[in-house]
Amino acid sequence: MLIEMNNVFKTYLLGEVKVPALHAISLNIEDNEYVAIMGPSGSGKSTLMNILGCLDTPTTGTYYLARKDVGSLNDNQLSDIRNTRIGFVFQTFNLLPRSSALHNVELPLIYSGMPSFKRKQLAMDVLERVGLNDRMMHKSNELSGGERQRVAIARALINKPSLILADEPTGNLDSKTGEEIIEIMQRLYEQGNTIILVTHEEYIAKQTNRIIRLRDGIIESDEKV
Amino acid sequence: MIILENIRMALQSLRTNPLRSVLTLTGIAVGIGAVLYVVILGEITQQRINERLESLGSNVLLIRPAYSRMRGVRTAASVINLKWDEAKEIKTTSDVITATVPTYTGQGVAEFKDQNWSTSVTGTTPEYETVNNDHPIEGRFFSEDELDRRARVCLLGATVHEKLFGNLSPIDESILINSKRFTVIGLLGSKGESWHNPDNQVFIPLTTAQERLYGVDYLSSILAQMRSAEDYDESLFDIETILRRNHRLRSDEDNDFRVRRQDLYLSTVRETNLEIANFVIIIALVSLIVGGIGVANVMLVTVTERTREIGIRRAIGAKKFHILTQFLVEAVILGIIGGILGIAGCMGFNYFITGNGLNIPLDWVGYSFIICSGIGSIAGLYPAVQAANKNVIDALRYE
Numbered sequence: 001m002l003i004e005m006n007n008v009f010k011t012y013l014l015g016e017v018k019v020p021a022l023h024a025i026s027l028n029i030e031d032n033e034y035v036a037i038m039g040p041s042g043s044g045k046s047t048l049m050n051i052l053g054c055l056d057t058p059t060t061g062t063y064y065l066a067r068k069d070v071g072s073l074n075d076n077q078l079s080d081i082r083n084t085r086i087g088f089v090f091q092t093f094n095l096l097p098r099s100s101a102l103h104n105v106e107l108p109l110i111y112s113g114m115p116s117f118k119r120k121q122l123a124m125d126v127l128e129r130v131g132l133n134d135r136m137m138h139k140s141n142e143l144s145g146g147e148r149q150r151v152a153i154a155r156a157l158i159n160k161p162s163l164i165l166a167d168e169p170t171g172n173l174d175s176k177t178g179e180e181i182i183e184i185m186q187r188l189y190e191q192g193n194t195i196i197l198v199t200h201e202e203y204i205a206k207q208t209n210r211i212i213r214l215r216d217g218i219i220e221s222d223e224k225v
Numbered sequence: 226m227i228i229l230e231n232i233r234m235a236l237q238s239l240r241t242n243p244l245r246s247v248l249t250l251t252g253i254a255v256g257i258g259a260v261l262y263v264v265i266l267g268e269i270t271q272q273r274i275n276e277r278l279e280s281l282g283s284n285v286l287l288i289r290p291a292y293s294r295m296r297g298v299r300t301a302a303s304v305i306n307l308k309w310d311e312a313k314e315i316k317t318t319s320d321v322i323t324a325t326v327p328t329y330t331g332q333g334v335a336e337f338k339d340q341n342w343s344t345s346v347t348g349t350t351p352e353y354e355t356v357n358n359d360h361p362i363e364g365r366f367f368s369e370d371e372l373d374r375r376a377r378v379c380l381l382g383a384t385v386h387e388k389l390f391g392n393l394s395p396i397d398e399s400i401l402i403n404s405k406r407f408t409v410i411g412l413l414g415s416k417g418e419s420w421h422n423p424d425n426q427v428f429i430p431l432t433t434a435q436e437r438l439y440g441v442d443y444l445s446s447i448l449a450q451m452r453s454a455e456d457y458d459e460s461l462f463d464i465e466t467i468l469r470r471n472h473r474l475r476s477d478e479d480n481d482f483r484v485r486r487q488d489l490y491l492s493t494v495r496e497t498n499l500e501i502a503n504f505v506i507i508i509a510l511v512s513l514i515v516g517g518i519g520v521a522n523v524m525l526v527t528v529t530e531r532t533r534e535i536g537i538r539r540a541i542g543a544k545k546f547h548i549l550t551q552f553l554v555e556a557v558i559l560g561i562i563g564g565i566l567g568i569a570g571c572m573g574f575n576y577f578i579t580g581n582g583l584n585i586p587l588d589w590v591g592y593s594f595i596i597c598s599g600i601g602s603i604a605g606l607y608p609a610v611q612a613a614n615k616n617v618i619d620a621l622r623y624e
Contacts, residue, residue, distance in 0.1 A: 055540060055617050076544050083542020094537045094621065098241055110230050111542045155541065 001064075002162060002194055003029040003052065008061035010047050010217075021047040023217040025061070031162075034189040035196045036205035039214035045198050046167070048214065052196060053088060053165045054081045066162055083112050087156025089166040093148040095140040101127060101151045102136040108159050119158075126154040130184060146177035153184055164188065166197045170204065182207060227547060228554065235555035238527070239562075246559070249523045253563025253600065256513030257593050258571040263509050264589050265575060267502030274495045277416055277423075284454045285356060287490070288447040288464060291483040305443040306472055306481055309431065312447045314471075319463035321456035326353045326448040327431055331439045335381075335427055336401040337389040344385050345426045346402060348434020356450045364396045364411030367430050375432040380411035383424040402427060403438055448487075457486070516563065517600040524556050524608035535612055536620030549613040556605020557598050564597030 010022040022044045029035060039045050050056040051063060054070055057078075063070045066085065073081065088094075095104045102123050109119035127136045130150040140148055149169060156164055166185065170178030182204055189195050197208060205211050206225060213220040239246040290307050312327040326349055333346035353359070354366040367378050379402065386395055395409040407429065416423040435441050451460045461484055468482055528535075535548055568590055575585065 050618055053540075055621075076546075079539065079542050079544040082540060088540055090621075094533070094540070096534055096537065098237070107538070108541045110227070111538075111544070111547055113227070159542075 001028055002031045002033075002066055003027065004062075004064040005051075006062045008051065008058040008063060010044075010051065010056070011059045021217055022051070022058075025217075025219060027212070027219070027222075029194065029196070032189070032192050032194055033210060034185075034194075034208040035210045035212060036208040037196060037198045037212050037214065038200070038202075038205055039220070042216075043214040044217040045214055047217075049165055049167055049196070049198055052163070053086050054078045079111075083108055084159050085162045087153075087159065087161035087164045089149070089152050089156050089164065089169045091168040091171040093140075093145075093152045093172070095148055095151055095155075097141040098139055100137050100139055101132060101143065101147075101154075104140055104151055105136075105154045105158055108155065112159065122158060123154070126158050127151070129157070130154045144177075145173050146180060149173060149177075149181050150184065153181070153188075157188070162194060164193055164195045166195065168198050168200065170199070170201070178204075227550065231551050231554040232558065234551060235558045238531075238555060239558070245523060249519050249559055250563040250566055252516030252519035253513070253560055253597060254516075254566035254570055256509070256516035257564050257567035257597055258574070259509035259512055260506060260596075261568060261571045261585065261589060261593055262574060263502065263505045265571070265585055267499070267506070268586055268589075269584075270498055270502070271495065273416070274491060274498065277491060284451040284456075285487045286449040286451065286457075286460060286464070287485045287487050288449060288468075289445070289483050289485070291481055305441070307444040307447060307468075308442065308471075309435075309444060311468060311471055312444070315447070315449060315464055315467055318467060319460065321452045321459045322449050322463060323452050324352050324356050324450040326350055326356050326450075327444045328353070328446050328448070329431060329434050329439065329441065329443070330445045331434065333403045333427065333438070335385055335389060336404075337395075337398065340389045342385055342388040344382075346434060346438065347426055347428050348431040348438070349428060350431055353428070353448075356448055359413060359416075361411035362414040363394065364409070366411055367428075372430040372432055375436055376430055377405065377407045377433060377437070378410045378429065379407045380413055380428040381409055382413050382426040382428075383415035384422055385425060385427055386412055402429070405437060513596070513600065517560075517604045520556055520559050520563075520601060521604035521608065523559070524552060524605050525611070527555070528552060528608045528612040531612075532615060532620045532623040535615050536617055536623060539615075539617040540621055545613040548615075549609045552609035552612045553602060553605045556609070557601035560597040560599075560601020560604070561594065563601075564593050567597070568593055 005025055005027040008022055008025040009020070012019045012021055025048065037045055037048065047056070051058055051070075054065065054073075057063075057071050057073075061071075065081065068081070070078070070081070082088075096107070102120070105127055106119045106123040109122065114122075124133070124136060127133060130153050132147060132150055132154065135143060135147060140151055143151065153169075169181050169185070173181065185195055185197065186207060195208075197204070199205055209225050210223070211225060212222045288307065290305070307327075309327045312325040315322055316325040328347055328349040330345050330347045333344060335342050335344050350372055351366055351369055354361075360366075361380060364380070366380065367376065371378055379400070381389070381395055389395070389400065390398070395412060398409050400407055400409060413424075413428070429438070449460065449464065451457065464484055465480065469480065472481055474481065538548060568585075572583065572585060575581070
């Protein structure tokens with residue numbers, strides 16, 4: 001079991017007011033699953049993704065990622081997990097705009113302490129896999145939206161993560177480019193990766209093999225496609 | 226490893242905003258340049274004073290006229306009470322004083338061809354050369370014979386030489402001093418600057434000064450050389466006895482002259498110099514601190530501007546420590562580059578002033594580096610801590 005969530009609550013404090021974002025979420029995800037998370041805004045999707053991505057920890061309840069109790073980890077250990085086990089793909093790409101595609105992709109390896117020549121080679125390999133071998137020295141603000149998202153996917157893949165988290169990866173792209181990105185996701189899934197994808201589009205969700213619907217911080221439905 | 230990456234990233238980020246970086250660097254550069262230059266000036270002055278101290282030795286007394294006081298009331302000016310005969314008498318009477326050098330110093334204008342220069346004119350005796358250890362670097366000092374003959378010969382100090390002759394040799398040239406014709410027989414070496422400029426002087430025989438140039442029969446001062454520095458008390462007693470008797474001072478009257486040890490006088494000058502130098506260094510340090518505040522300010526702005534970058538880096542695995550060092554290194558690099566520019570600027574300025582840019586004490590170049598990186602790290606610490614402690618999720622969403 002890759003992910004085991006048990007009775008997870010997340011409550012934010014807005015001044016004096018407690019705002020519940022997640023309510024008793026229990027969730028198991030196996031290796032090599034392709035999961036779509038859906039739900040209206042305010043349903044707790046982002047909060048769930050943040051916790052799944054170890055950017056945040058549950059208020060109560062337990063979250064085991066690859067048998068590690070994430071709730072008990074300190075900031076450094078969480079950073080390590082994000083660095084080695086999780087690959088993020090964001091709606092807004094979140095690349096360093098003035099750095100080259102290559103530098104963006106090798107960034108996680110800089111923080112894991114890999115020597116320069118090794119990580120350059122790895123980064124070039126991964127960029128080739130997403131079809132960007134001829135644009136890797138371009139700065140990311142010189143790339144198109146689809147190219148940027150492919151750089152982001154390459155960055156997510158570079159550490160051979162256990163889990164790829166994609167937060168509306170097609171949200172800022174036109175539908176044709178969006179489809180290309182979804183194809184890449186599909187291929188990554190077929191190559192054995194575990195992917196969790198947040199989306200508003202039913203047709204994208206239909207291509208995954210499991211859809212979890214959230215509403216008001218509660219899992220409304222969880223069904224195989 | 227990470228540090229190398231940090232340096233690379235820092236240089237990249239400094240290039241991103243060149244104008245801002247240059248302005249920030251300038252603050253540090255001006256500050257450290259000022260500090261360094263003041264230090265150099267101070268050291269050079271100290272060095273010259275020390276050289277003079279060494280050349281003077283510790284056994285020369287300077288006797289000058291002074292106002293005499295009677296029951297605390299200053300009596301008539303008595304600047305004309307020192308006489309050549311008294312100098313001779315002190316030398317012959319005292320067992321511990323081996324030589325006396327009478328001098329009369331007046332103002333004069335020296336002219337050579339179309340050049341003229343206002344200078345001090347010092348009349349003295351040939352003993353001046355040995356007692357002051359001040360030998361001509363070219364030509365010779367005047368002789369007893371020339372002194373007796375009231376000869377119109379002179380020796381030039383370094384400044385007068387430069388102003389009148391530039392680089393040419395002045396020996397055997399004929400110059401005018403207060404419109405009277407003199408032959409230059411010697412050139413004295415530079416003694417460096419202290420309060421007044423000892424190089425801005427012309428030396429002529431005392432007889433010539435007193436009788437031909439100024440028409441006076443008194444002296445400005447007498448230098449008395451003691452057998453050794455331990456004879457100070459006895460020397461002082463002898464001088465006081467002779468001068469008080471000659472000046473007919475009553476026992477209730479103060480001395481109408483003052484006796485100073487040359488070395489002590491210069492020590493005072495040295496201490497005062499040091500105090501002034503330290504004070505100016507403090508002022509220069511203030512400008513350096515202002516430069517440091519500039520760095521801190523820019524780093525705070527940078528951290529805010531790059532909130533999202535911080536979020537991205539943290540999301541893909543950067544630890545707080547990585548973010549902290551990244552921004553700290555950036556601030557230190559700002560400091561160090563500013564330091565390099567400041568040192569270079571200081572050398573350039575020094576070259577402009579003295580014609581030699583490289584006579585900067587090396588240890589102070591080292592200190593400058595340490596000070597600049599220190600200022601960089603102090604200025605960068607708070608912004609870097611802020612950067613490291615940003616909430617990852619908020620930072621990722623920052624627009």
